[in-house]
Amino acid sequence: MDEVEYLRIISGQRQDWRARLLYQPGLRFLSLLYRGGVGVRNWMFDRRLRSVRTVEVPVVSLGNLTTGGTGKTPFVAWLTQWFQNHQKQVALLSRGYRALPGEVNDEKLLLDRLCPGVPHYQNPDRCASAEKAIRDGAQVLILDDGFQHRKLDRTVDLVLIDAVCPWGHGGLLPRGLMREPKSSLKRADFVILTRVDQCSATELAQLQQELIKLVPADRMATATFQPHALINVADETLSLESVKGKRVWGFCAIGNPAGFRRTLEQSGFEVAGLQVFADHHHYSSDDVQEIGVQAKEADVDLILTTCKDLVKLSELMFCGVPVWGVEIGVELREGSAFLEQILQGLVD
The missing domain is CATH 3.40.50 (Rossmann fold)
Structure with a gap:
C-alpha cells in the first residue's frame, strides 16, 4: 500500500470491503499499541526519568500534533526573519527527514532559499546539532518539527494546527495522522491555527472552543498562507x-x-x-x-x-x-x- 492509498483509507475516501473490514480495524489495533508507547514516553519525560539537554541560548520549538501538512516551513522562515530583524544570529535544527543518502531534504533546500545565509543543521541528534550551532555563534535556535523531540529542552513550544484537518482524520498513527493525543497540547506555550481562510467561520469557532479546554484563549493565534x-x-x-x-x-x-x-x-x-x-x-x-x-x-x-x-x-x-x-x-x-x-x- 503506497502513501496516497493509505491516506484515502484513513480519511474515509476509500470504503470498499477491504478498507472497512481489514485495513481500518487493523490500523485501529496498531493505534492502541502506538498510544501506549507514546503515553509511556511522555510520562517518563514529564517526570524527568529520561534525560533532557538544556543549552545556554533560547530554543524555539515549532511543531505540531500531526504528521506534516500544517505549514511549518513557511513559519520557520517567518520566525527566522523575526529574530534577524531583532539582530539575533539564528540557526535552524532539523532531523533531515527523507533526505537521500549524502544529500539534504526538500525542506532544507527551500529554507536555504527562503533564509539565505542562515545555518541549517540536519541531524537526528538535535542535541548535538544545538551544541555545534552554539559553538558556531548562534544566539537563537529554531527547532523545526520539535514538539515530539523532547530530548532538547526548549524555551518556547509553538504548535501549529491545520484548521482544515486539525486532528489528522480523527486518530493516532497509523489509524490517523496524530503523533500524540490532543491532551499533549497542555505542554504547548502557544498554538497557531493555520489555513483559517480555508474553513468556515462556524468550523473555526468550534475548533477554538475545543482548544480552549487545553490552551488558554490568549495563547492562540490564527494565520493564513x-x-x-x-x-x-x-x-x-x-x-x-x-x-x-x-x-x-x-x-x-x-x-x-x-x-x-x-x-x-x-x-x-x-x-x-x-x-x-x-x-x-x-x-x-x-x-x-x-x-x-x-x-x-x-x-x-x-x-x-x-x-x-x-x-x-x-x-x-x-x-x-x-x-x-x-x-x-x-x-x-x-x-x-x-x-x-x-x-x-x-x-x-
Whole structure:
C-alpha cells in the first residue's frame, strides 16, 4: 500500500470491503499499541526519568500534533526573519527527514532559499546539532518539527494546527495522522491555527472552543498562507495578477495536498487536475514525463507546484508546458500581539 492509498483509507475516501473490514480495524489495533508507547514516553519525560539537554541560548520549538501538512516551513522562515530583524544570529535544527543518502531534504533546500545565509543543521541528534550551532555563534535556535523531540529542552513550544484537518482524520498513527493525543497540547506555550481562510467561520469557532479546554484563549493565534508570486527554477518571477484565470495543472508531494489545491483555486486559477505524490517524494525523469503528458492532454497554460517541490526540480518546462512554484508567505491574524510579546521576551 503506497502513501496516497493509505491516506484515502484513513480519511474515509476509500470504503470498499477491504478498507472497512481489514485495513481500518487493523490500523485501529496498531493505534492502541502506538498510544501506549507514546503515553509511556511522555510520562517518563514529564517526570524527568529520561534525560533532557538544556543549552545556554533560547530554543524555539515549532511543531505540531500531526504528521506534516500544517505549514511549518513557511513559519520557520517567518520566525527566522523575526529574530534577524531583532539582530539575533539564528540557526535552524532539523532531523533531515527523507533526505537521500549524502544529500539534504526538500525542506532544507527551500529554507536555504527562503533564509539565505542562515545555518541549517540536519541531524537526528538535535542535541548535538544545538551544541555545534552554539559553538558556531548562534544566539537563537529554531527547532523545526520539535514538539515530539523532547530530548532538547526548549524555551518556547509553538504548535501549529491545520484548521482544515486539525486532528489528522480523527486518530493516532497509523489509524490517523496524530503523533500524540490532543491532551499533549497542555505542554504547548502557544498554538497557531493555520489555513483559517480555508474553513468556515462556524468550523473555526468550534475548533477554538475545543482548544480552549487545553490552551488558554490568549495563547492562540490564527494565520493564513497567502500566495504572492510565482517563481521558476531560473529564479524568474511572475505576478499572480498576470496569470489570474489561467487554466493550470498542479502537482505536489506535501502533507496537505488538498490545501494546495484550495490555494490555487482561491488564487483565481482554473485547476484542471492535481497529481499527488507521497510526502517528500523525490521526482524521477519518469515522474516529470508523466506530469508533462497529463498537463499537455488537459490543455493547460501552466503547471504549478509548491516551492517545496520546485527546489527538487531542474526543468523550466514539462513537455513544453511552463512549470512554476507558488510562493507563499505567513499572515498572522488574531492573537499575533501576544505571540510577538513571547518572542520579544527572548531578545530583551
